[in-house]
Amino acid sequence: MDVVHWLLLALFAPLPILLLRSGSAAAVRYARWVAIGLASVVVLAPFVWLLAAVFKDRSVFNEYVFFPPLAQWSSKTMNLGNFVELLRGKPSVDGPVYFWQYVLNSTVYATVSTVAQLGVSSLGGYALAKYEFRGKAALMAFMLGSMMIPSVLLLAPLYKLVVDARMVDTLPGIIIPWIATAYGVFLFRQACVSVPNEMLDAGRIDGCSELGIYYRLVMPLVRPMAAAFCLIAFLQHWNSFFAPNVFLHSQRNFTLPIVLTMYVNDYHDTNYGVYLTGTALAMIPPAVLFLALQREFISGLTSGAVKG
Amino acid sequence: MQPASSSAQVPESLHPSGSSAAGPQGAAGRTKARAAMPPVDRGWAPYLFLAPYVVLTAAFFLMPFFNAIALAFYETNGPRTRVFVGLANFRFLFADPMFYRALENTTIFALASVFLQLPLSLGLAVLLNSSETRFKSFFRLILFSPNLVGQIFVGILFSVLFTPRYGLINRSLQGLFHWGLEERWLTNPALVMPALVLTSLWVWVGFNMVYFLAALQSVDKTLEEAARIDGAGAWSVFWHVTLPSMRHVVVFVVITCIIGSYQLFELPLALLNTTDGFGPDNSGLTLITYLYEMAFRSGDLGLGAAIGWVVTLIIFTISMVQIRASRILED
Numbered sequence: 001m002d003v004v005h006w007l008l009l010a011l012f013a014p015l016p017i018l019l020l021r022s023g024s025a026a027a028v029r030y031a032r033w034v035a036i037g038l039a040s041v042v043v044l045a046p047f048v049w050l051l052a053a054v055f056k057d058r059s060v061f062n063e064y065v066f067f068p069p070l071a072q073w074s075s076k077t078m079n080l081g082n083f084v085e086l087l088r089g090k091p092s093v094d095g096p097v098y099f100w101q102y103v104l105n106s107t108v109y110a111t112v113s114t115v116a117q118l119g120v121s122s123l124g125g126y127a128l129a130k131y132e133f134r135g136k137a138a139l140m141a142f143m144l145g146s147m148m149i150p151s152v153l154l155l156a157p158l159y160k161l162v163v164d165a166r167m168v169d170t171l172p173g174i175i176i177p178w179i180a181t182a183y184g185v186f187l188f189r190q191a192c193v194s195v196p197n198e199m200l201d202a203g204r205i206d207g208c209s210e211l212g213i214y215y216r217l218v219m220p221l222v223r224p225m226a227a228a229f230c231l232i233a234f235l236q237h238w239n240s241f242f243a244p245n246v247f248l249h250s251q252r253n254f255t256l257p258i259v260l261t262m263y264v265n266d267y268h269d270t271n272y273g274v275y276l277t278g279t280a281l282a283m284i285p286p287a288v289l290f291l292a293l294q295r296e297f298i299s300g301l302t303s304g305a306v307k308g
Numbered sequence: 309m310q311p312a313s314s315s316a317q318v319p320e321s322l323h324p325s326g327s328s329a330a331g332p333q334g335a336a337g338r339t340k341a342r343a344a345m346p347p348v349d350r351g352w353a354p355y356l357f358l359a360p361y362v363v364l365t366a367a368f369f370l371m372p373f374f375n376a377i378a379l380a381f382y383e384t385n386g387p388r389t390r391v392f393v394g395l396a397n398f399r400f401l402f403a404d405p406m407f408y409r410a411l412e413n414t415t416i417f418a419l420a421s422v423f424l425q426l427p428l429s430l431g432l433a434v435l436l437n438s439s440e441t442r443f444k445s446f447f448r449l450i451l452f453s454p455n456l457v458g459q460i461f462v463g464i465l466f467s468v469l470f471t472p473r474y475g476l477i478n479r480s481l482q483g484l485f486h487w488g489l490e491e492r493w494l495t496n497p498a499l500v501m502p503a504l505v506l507t508s509l510w511v512w513v514g515f516n517m518v519y520f521l522a523a524l525q526s527v528d529k530t531l532e533e534a535a536r537i538d539g540a541g542a543w544s545v546f547w548h549v550t551l552p553s554m555r556h557v558v559v560f561v562v563i564t565c566i567i568g569s570y571q572l573f574e575l576p577l578a579l580l581n582t583t584d585g586f587g588p589d590n591s592g593l594t595l596i597t598y599l600y601e602m603a604f605r606s607g608d609l610g611l612g613a614a615i616g617w618v619v620t621l622i623i624f625t626i627s628m629v630q631i632r633a634s635r636i637l638e639d
Contacts, residue, residue, distance in 0.1 A: 004483040032435050039432055040450045043514065046465060047453075049476050053468070062474040124361040131354035139358070146369060150571055150623055152596055153616035156609040157375035158368065163387040180364035210353040239458020241574045246604050257460040257574075264464055264581045272468050279461045286456045294449065298518060 011038075054082055054277045061273060082273035086281075092251035099259075099278065106255040107285070109171055109244070110237040116179045117233045118226060125188020126214050130200060143182035152242070159246055169249040178243070184229065191225035192218055227296040235286050256282045379613035386607045397614035407615075409590045410598040413501060417594070418569035420505045421512070422562060428513045429561075433520035434546070448521060451514035459511070463578025466507045470494050470579075477506075494580060497591035504576055504592055511575075512568075516561050523557035524550070559634040566630070567623050573597055595619050 089096030167173030481488030577585035603612020
C-alpha cells in the first residue's frame with residue numbers, strides 16, 4: 001500500500017468509531033466533511049502544482065511532483081528562470097515584443113470592454129425598467145430572441161464586417177462589436193425594476209435631469225449588481241480567445257490567451273515552465289478582482305436563475 | 309462604476325427632453341391606456357438611453373445575422389471574394405465524415421456533462437447546504453475557483469497535468485489505483501474524450517454547484533420538515549420534495565449546460581494544442597473547432613456560416629424540447 005492509501009484509510013477510520021460512540025448524525029457529519037475536503041483538495045491540487053511548477057528549475061521539473069523537499073531548496077532547484085525566459089523580448093516581424101506588451105493589451109482590452117459594456121447595459125436596462133415608451137414590448141421580445149443565437153454564428157460575418165471597416169488587427173476591432181449585449185441590458189433591467197419610483201420622482205421634483213437620476217440615484221442603488229456584472233464582463237474578455245485570435249494578426253497586438261497558446265507550441269519540447277509561468281500570471285488579475293467582489297458576484301450570478 | 313466617459317456630453321442634448329417631461333401632457337395620449345401606472349412618459353429620454361444598445365446591436369448583431377443567412381449560400385476565400393453556390397455548403401457538410409465526428413464528440417461531451425457533471429454538482433451542493441456545514445462560503449469559493457481561469461489557461465495547465473509518467477494526474481492515478489502512469493491521454497484517441505470530460509469536471513462542477521446551492525437555500529424548509537414528520541426518509545424527502553421545488557433551476561442549469569457543451573471550443577483547442585485542437589484522428593474534434601478550422605484556418609467563411617446555422621439549429625431544438633418537457637413535467 002502507498003502513502004495515499006494510508007492517508008485515505010486514516011481519513012475514513014474515524015467513521016465506524018463515530019458511528020458506535022456518537023450515533024449516525026455525527027458519522028454523517030464527519031463523512032460530509034471528508035467528502036467536501038476531498039473535493040476541495042482535488043480542485044486546489046492543480047493550483048498548488050502550478051505554483052510549484054512556476055519556480056522549479058527545468059532540470060528538476062519532473063523530479064518532484066509538487067515542491068522539492070525543503071532541504072533541497074537552492075537556486076539550482078528553485079529559481080526565477082522561467083520568469084526570465086518569459087519576460088525576455090521575443091523577435092517578431094516588427095521588432096522584439098516583450099511579455100508586458102501582451103499583459104498591457106489584455107488589460108486595455110478587458111478594461112475598456114467592461115467599462116463600455118457597463119455604460120451601455122446599465123443605461124439601457126434603466127430605460128427598460130423605469131420608462132414606458134412605444135416599441136418597448138417589441139424590443140424586449142427581440143432581446144429575448146437574440147439571446148438564443150449562439151455567438152459563433154455571427155463570427156464569420158462579423159469578421160467580414162470588421163475587415164470592411166478597416167478595424168481588423170486593432171483593439172477597437174475586438175472591443176466595439178461586443179459592447180452591446182442583450183444579456184447585460186436584461187441583468188440591469190432586473191436590478192433597476194426594484195428601485196422605488198417615488199425615489200426617482202423625488203429626484204425629478206428636486207430638479208434632477210433624467211440622466212442625473214440614472215447617474216446619481218439609480219447607479220448607486222444597483223451597485224452590487226453592477227459589481228457582479230463588471231466581474232463577469234472582465235472575466236469574459238480577459239479569458240476571451242476565439243474572436244481576438246481570429247481578428248488580431250500582428251504579434252504586438254496579441255492578448256495573453258493567444259500568445260500563451262503559441263508558446264505551448266514553441267516551448268512544448270523544451271520547457272513547460274515558461275508557458276505555465278505565463279498562465280499563472282494570467283490567473284492573477286481575475287483572482288484579485290474576484291476576491292474583492294466575491295459576495296456581489298455569487299448573488300449576481302444566480303439572481304436571474306433563482307426567481308421562479 | 310463610472311459610465312463610459314463619452315456620456316459626459318449627453319446632458320446638453322438631453323435637456324429638451326427634461327423640460328418636455330416637466331409639462332403635464334407629455335408627448336401624446338398614448339400612456340392614457342396605462343392610467344394605473346405612474347406617469348412615466350418622459351419624451352426622448354428612454355430612446356436616448358437605449359440608443360447605444362440599439363445602434364450597436366443593429367450594426368454588430370442584426371447586420372451580421374442577416375449576412376450569416378446569405379453567407380451560408382456562398383463559397384468564400386477569405387473575407388473578400390465570394391461565389392454563390394446555393395446549398396453546396398450544406399451538401400458538403402452532410403457528406404463530410406469530419407462533421408459527423410465533430411457532432412458525435414460534441415454530443416458525447418454534452419451527455420457526459422449532463423449525466424456526470426450535474427449530478428456531482430448537485431451532490432456537492434447538497435453536502436454544502438446542510439446547515440451544520442460551517443465555512444459554507446469558504447468551500448463554495450474554493451470549488452468555484454476554477455471558473456476564474458479561462459478555458460484556454462485551463463487547457464494549457466491540464467495539457468501538462470496529463471503528461472505520461474510525470475503528469476500530476478498520471479501520478480495520482482498510479483498512486484490510487486496502480487494504473488495510468490504511462491497512459492497517453494492526449495495522444496491516444498480512446499482517451500482524448502475522457503481527458504476532456506475530466507478537465508471539464510474540474511472546471512464546471514463548482515460552477516453548477518453555485519446555482520444548485522442557491523436553489524437549495526430558497527427551498528421552503530417547512531415543506532421538507534412536514535415530509536419528514538410524515539415519516540419520509542432523507543432520500544425520499546430530497547427526491548419528492550426538495551428536487552421538485554427547485555425544478556426551475558434544474559431546467560435552467562441543464563439547458564445552459566447543454567448549450568455550453570455544444571459551443572465547446574477553447575478547452576479542447578488548448579488541451580490538444582499539439583494536434584491543432586483536433587486530437588489524434590479527430591478524436592477531440594468539436595463542432596466549433598470544426599467551424600474554426602473551416603472558416604478561419606481554411607478561409608471559407610461561407611462554410612463557417614453554414615456550420616454556424618447547424619449548431620444554432622441543434623441548440624435551438626434541444627432547448628425547445630427541454631422547455632416543452634419541463635412544462636409537461638410541471639402539469
